[in-house]
């Protein structure tokens with residue numbers, strides 16, 4: 001499988017504390033990956049580094065077919081390059097309908113005049129309909145987003161990220177606060193999304209990860225402790241020791 005993102009030998013120090021320690025990680029163009037690890041393992045900092053929010057002290061991060069470095073790019077540039085991030089808390093425009101939220105998120109010319117004179121074209125509405133179908137909100141297009149359940153808001157936000165056509169999607173704890181049927185739907189949605197792009201899911205819920213049925217990377221003290229199937233990593237003695245606090 002060809003590599004989309006390659007992080008090598010990256011370290012980050014906060015006030016003398018090494019939060020990320022010589023971390024290496026890579027993901028393919030259409031791959032689903034789960035990242036797990038105990039509290040403080042460096043999962044959030046890892047995502048901050050990939051999105052340009054935090055700059056590493058050392059290491060390399062290369063991206064795409066031309067292996068361009070992400071290190072000199074601004075956060076906005078990295079987002080334009082096709083790296084989308086879903087934070088834990090849903091952030092949709094609550095007063096707008098599902099359709100309006102998705103329309104606003106479509107990848108388009110965002111110049112001030114283009115935004116001012118924007119009128120949705122038939123192709124945009126069709127794309128929004130397809131996105132709503134993909135996230136399971138096709139029958140809620142005209143509903144105010146503020147009226148959606150927590151799970152539905154999360155799907156809408158995932159749809160808004162998909163509307164930007166990212167090549168890599170980073171998703172932070174998508175299952176938190178969801179009912180079990182919402183979790184099942186979220187699993188299916190992420191598996192589907194990863195057929196055409198890379199998706200990294202940071203999650204604590206092992207049952208959710210089991211259903212994702214993907215390669216798992218275990219972080220501990222800012223480095224990769226183990227990698228492989230969930231069964232493989234949960235049999236690893238180092239992983240067992242870390243989770244049991246030994």
Ligand SMILES: Nc1ncnc2c1ncn2[C@@H]1O[C@H](COP(=O)(O)OP(=O)(O)OP(=O)(O)O)[C@@H](O)[C@H]1O
Pocket residue numbers: 014015017019037038039040041042043044045046
């Ligand atoms: N800005 C910062 N300044 C100082 N220390 C920080 C900063 N950001 C993170 N850390 C520390 O770096 C370590 C890694 O934190 P990080 O949030 O990346 O872990 P995590 O794996 O996401 O944890 P959790 O599962 O609890 O969210 C922690 O010890 C944290 O306290």
